[in-house]
Amino acid sequence: MKINSPLPRIMGALLITATITFHACMTVSYVGDRYQPTEQVDVYYAEKDVKTEYRVIGHLSEKVSGLKGEERAKQQIIAKCREVGADGVIILGFEYGGSKETEEYQKAQAIKYIE
Template identity: 85%
Template sequence: MKITIPLPKLMSTLLIAATFSFHACMTVSYVGDRYQPTQQVDVYYAEKDVKAQYRVIGHLAEKVSGLKGEERAKQRIVAKCREVGADGVIILGFEYGGTKETEQYQKAQAIKYTE
């Protein structure tokens, strides 16, 4: 028994699969120090909101894309901070650039408490 799939349906299925694969491969850019992974990462939106003494251990950037892209980018940044052992993250906002001037990146700083 031979199963045939119409070409337009096959092409749209492959396009959807490729799109999901591309988004799954996107990773947070990180440069900095690494420590034992942490379970909890405090999220801040301004340096003045961090009441504890800390030091910046790294810088992060994540491309924002798709529906709810800002929230997804933030969640990926927080996950990366847990992976590198940060105690907190300061979300710095957005920057535009990349290969197109309209590409948006969420920037952040990974921090480690010193107290």
């Protein structure tokens, strides 16, 4: 005898909704200027590595959490840089703070090349 239960479909829908909600809550904090969105953002880990003259157009911060949180935070920062029209991003490292002293944030600077 086969039982048709909507439970697997309901559980699947709840899982998808929870995943979307979780990712929607994670937003990059950005303060700075905005330009036309860019396709390519160069990633640097030290200011001295940027060989082209540039100016800082904004500062970014993203909370690090969950599995592969550091990589996810970096990708979110890069996506925000594309959105605000940055040519590059300098990943500055991590800072602890927030509502708990153990919350970890990835910090960065959005840069625009000077032509």
